[in-house]
Amino acid sequence: MKIVGYISRVALLLVSAAVCAAGGFAQDATAQPQDVKAAPAPTAALHELLATIRELQGQVRDLNAQVQQLNASQQKAREESAQLRRELEALKRSPEPTTPAATATVPPSPPPVLSGAAAHDTPAIAPTLAVQPAVQPAVQPAAGQQTISLQVAPPQESLEDSIHRLEETTDLLSAKVNDQAQTKVESGAKYRLRLSGIFLLNLTGTAGAVDNLDFPEIALEPSPFRSDRAFSGSLRQSQIGLEAFGPDLFGAHTSARVRFDFAGNLLQEANGGVMGGVRLRTGTFRMDWENTSLVAGQDALFFAPLAPTSLASLAVPPLSYAGNLWGWTPQVRLERRFALGDGAEIHLAGGILDQLSGDTADPGQDRIPSWGEQSGQPGYAAHVNWLKKTASGTWSLGAGGYYGRQYWAYERNVDAWAATVDVLVPITRWAEFSSSYYRGRGVGGYGGGIGQTILLSGPFGSPATSVNGLDSQGGWAQLTLKPRSNFRIHGAFGQDNPFASELRAFPTVTTDYPEPLLRNQSWFVNGIYQVRSDILFSLEFRRIVTHDLGPEAYSSNGVNLTVGYIF
Numbered sequence: 001m002k003i004v005g006y007i008s009r010v011a012l013l014l015v016s017a018a019v020c021a022a023g024g025f026a027q028d029a030t031a032q033p034q035d036v037k038a039a040p041a042p043t044a045a046l047h048e049l050l051a052t053i054r055e056l057q058g059q060v061r062d063l064n065a066q067v068q069q070l071n072a073s074q075q076k077a078r079e080e081s082a083q084l085r086r087e088l089e090a091l092k093r094s095p096e097p098t099t100p101a102a103t104a105t106v107p108p109s110p111p112p113v114l115s116g117a118a119a120h121d122t123p124a125i126a127p128t129l130a131v132q133p134a135v136q137p138a139v140q141p142a143a144g145q146q147t148i149s150l151q152v153a154p155p156q157e158s159l160e161d162s163i164h165r166l167e168e169t170t171d172l173l174s175a176k177v178n179d180q181a182q183t184k185v186e187s188g189a190k191y192r193l194r195l196s197g198i199f200l201l202n203l204t205g206t207a208g209a210v211d212n213l214d215f216p217e218i219a220l221e222p223s224p225f226r227s228d229r230a231f232s233g234s235l236r237q238s239q240i241g242l243e244a245f246g247p248d249l250f251g252a253h254t255s256a257r258v259r260f261d262f263a264g265n266l267l268q269e270a271n272g273g274v275m276g277g278v279r280l281r282t283g284t285f286r287m288d289w290e291n292t293s294l295v296a297g298q299d300a301l302f303f304a305p306l307a308p309t310s311l312a313s314l315a316v317p318p319l320s321y322a323g324n325l326w327g328w329t330p331q332v333r334l335e336r337r338f339a340l341g342d343g344a345e346i347h348l349a350g351g352i353l354d355q356l357s358g359d360t361a362d363p364g365q366d367r368i369p370s371w372g373e374q375s376g377q378p379g380y381a382a383h384v385n386w387l388k389k390t391a392s393g394t395w396s397l398g399a400g401g402y403y404g405r406q407y408w409a410y411e412r413n414v415d416a417w418a419a420t421v422d423v424l425v426p427i428t429r430w431a432e433f434s435s436s437y438y439r440g441r442g443v444g445g446y447g448g449g450i451g452q453t454i455l456l457s458g459p460f461g462s463p464a465t466s467v468n469g470l471d472s473q474g475g476w477a478q479l480t481l482k483p484r485s486n487f488r489i490h491g492a493f494g495q496d497n498p499f500a501s502e503l504r505a506f507p508t509v510t511t512d513y514p515e516p517l518l519r520n521q522s523w524f525v526n527g528i529y530q531v532r533s534d535i536l537f538s539l540e541f542r543r544i545v546t547h548d549l550g551p552e553a554y555s556s557n558g559v560n561l562t563v564g565y566i567f
Contacts (some may be wrong), residue, residue, distance in 0.1 A: 104446040191247070197240040199565040202312060206230045208556030210544065214263070215313045215322045218450070218520060219546040219556040236263045236276035237314040237479075251289060256297075258283035263315035267365075282328050293335040301327050301446060302349050303381040303400030306422045306436045308478045308492040310526055311538040312560035319494035320447050322522035323474030323546075325418065325438050327446045333381075343389035352378040354443030355404040357416075358453045372406045372445065375413070379404030383420075387555040393426025406442060406453075412467040413465060416442030435477040442469030449498045450517045450546075455506035470509065486530040493523040503549060519547040526560075536564035 067290035202214065207229055210216035216236045222228055239261045246254040264277030284297035304325040317326045333351025342344060355372025362368060372379070383400035400420040407413055418440030425433045444453030449472035458465035476494030483489070497519050503509060509516045526540035540560045547553045 037518070087115060111120060123177075135550065147455045148504045177510055179552075192245045194243045195241070195567075196243065197567055198238060198314075199567070200235065200238045200311065200314060202234045203561045204230075204232050204234070204312070204558055205560075206232070206556060206558045208544075209554070210556045210558075215315050215381075216542075216544060216556060216558060217316065217522075218517070219544040219554040221552075221554050226351075229231045234276075236261070236274075238262055239281070239314065249287060252287040252294075253289075254285070254287055256283075256285045261315055291339075292339045294333075295335065296332045298328055298330045300332075301325060301329070301353075301381070301402075302331075302333055302351070303383045303402050303418070304420045304422065304436060304446075305383065305385075305398065305400075306424070306434055306440065308476060308494070308524075309480070309488070309490045309528070310492075310524060310540060311528060311536065311562040311564060312524075312526065312540045312542065312558075318494060318524065321450050321496060322520050323438075323476040323494035323496045324419065324436065325443065325446045325448055327356050329356050331381075345387045347385040347387065348383075349385075350382040351380075353381055353402075353404070355406065355416075357380040357406050357442075358445035358451055370445075371408050372404055372409040372416070375405040376407075377405060379416075385422075390426065392429050393432065394424070395426065396422070396424035398422045402440070402446075404442075406469075408454065408467045409460075410463040414442050414467055414469040416440070416469055418443045418446070418448065430482045432480040432482070433477070434480070435475065437473075437475035439473045441471045443472070444470065448472050448474065448496065450496050451497055452509050452522045455502055456507070457506060458508070458510035460508070468502070468506070469503060470498055472496060488528045489526070490528070491525045493521075493522075495519065495521045515548050515550075517546060517548055534566040536562070536566065538564070540563040 085407050156230035160462045204213070206213060206216065209220040209226070209228065211218040211220060211229060213232050214236055239258040239259060241257060243257040244255060246256070248254065259281045260278050261281055262276040262278055264279035266272045267275040267277065269275075280298070282297070282299050284295055284299050287294040307324055307326065308318045312318070313320075317324055320326055331351055331353045333349055336348045338346045338348075353373070355370065355378065357370050359370040379402060381400065381402040383398060385396060385398035388395045400419070400422075400494050402416075402418040404416045404418055405413060406446075418438050420436065420438045422433065422436040427433055438448060440448050442453050443449060444451045449470045452470050452472075455468045456465050457468075472478075474493060474494070474496035478490055478492035481489040498517070500518055503516050505520060522542065522544045524540055524542040526538055528536060528538045530536050538561070540562070542558045542560065543555065544558075545553055
C-alpha cells in the first residue's frame, strides 16, 4: 500500500537525519570552519522528510474522506433497510385487500379484477380476482370500471411467492423508469388521459344447446338442425376503456371514464360470427369529495353491487339470469361514507335510474321509449353497506332497494320493485365467501325472472287484457380460495325462480324464448392464474340447467380456456 511505503520512507529519512545529526555533533570540537559550511546533507534530508510528511498528510486526509463517505453510505443503507423492514411489517399487519367484482371489480384503476358497484363491468382478476367491495377511499374509482391492481401477499407467503413479488416489483420499477420515454395519450383539454383495457381470447367447448355460444346463460331444447357439440373461439369479450382526470371543482376531484367491448351485434357478412360490433358498456362522470361522491352516467346497478368472478363471461356478468341482477343503465347517484371507528364504515348510496324493462330495441337508428320510460318517471334505488376491516380481510353486509313504474299501453301500469341483500365474509386470509339475494317483481330488464317481466291474461293488443308484473326470487353464492397471491379458485352457484303459480295461471308471458321458463340454475368452477400483473390464464367448467313449464329440463356443459392480457 502507498501509505506503508510512505511510512517506510519517513522512517529511513528519520534514521538518516539522526545519523547525520550525530556525526555533526561528534565533529563539533575539531571541525574547521570550512567543514561546517560544507555539511548541507542533514538539511536536504530534513527538507525531503518534511515534503514526504506533507504528502503523507494529504494521503491521510484523502483516506479519511473516503472512510467518512463509506460510513455515510453504510448509514444510509441501514436507514433504507430499516424503512423497508418497517413497511414490510406494516403490510404484514394490515388485512389483505379484497377485490371487487371483474369488478369486476377488476380494475380501473384499472384491471383484470376487475370493486363494489364496478363488479358488473370489470374483469375480476387476481390480485383483483374477486369482484367484491372494499372500503372506498376519498377519491373512489368509477362504478363502471374495475381497476385491475396488485394485491399485497398474505404475511405467511412462501419463498417462491416472495421471489415472484420481488421480480414483479422490479419490472414495475423498470417500467416507471422507462415511462418518460413512452408516447402519452393526450386529450384535447390537456388533462391527464389514461387508456386501459383487456385483450381476452376465449376458447370454448360446449355440449348442449345454449342461447349464446360466446357467453351462454340459458340451456335450450336441442334442435335437429344443429349439432349438440360445438367448439368456438372469440375475442368479442375484449374491452377498451378511457379515463380522464380533470380539475378540482367546488373542492371535489373530477374524473370521467368510458368503456367498450366488442360483443355488439354480429356483422351480417361471411364469417361475421367472430366479428362483433363495438358496444358501449359504461360511461361515468364523478365528483369526489373526502366523504361524498356524485356519479352521473351509464353504470352498473348500485343497489346490487356484487357479482361472481369469471373470465369466461365478461360481456355479460356470470350467473346472469340465474340469480345475479345486472344492467348498465343511465343514472345519477349520490354516495356518502361515514367512519364508525375501529376500522368500520357505513356507505350510503341513493339515486335515480333510467328504467330498463327488458325491451328488445328495433334495429333502426330511431330510439323508441321502452315501457319503463313511457311511465314518465325514473326508477328509484338506494343501497346501504356496512364494512369492517379485520386481520383476515374486509367484512361487508349490504341491503338495497329499487322501485320503478312501467306503462304497458291502454293505461296499464305495473309497479316494479326489488329488494336485495349482499354479503362478503373473509373466512380466513386464504378463503372468502360472497353472496347476493333478491326478491322482486317485474325486474326482467335487470335479469330477474330469467328475463321475463310481465304476465298477460290475453293478447297484448286487446285493451281488455290485464298486465301483471311477474314475481320472482333468486340469488347466488361463491366461495373463493387463495392458495397463492397470484392464483385464485372460484366456485359459484346461482338460481332464478319465477313464481310457478303465476306462470301457470296466465297463458302469456313476455319472453324472448320459445316458451315461459320456470327455473334456471347455473354453477361453475374456475381457476385464474396471474403469471404477471398483466398476463392471465383461466380454465373454467360451467353447467346450466333450465326448466320450462313442461316436465323436462334442458342442460348444457361447457369448458372454457381463457388467455388475457391487461393494458
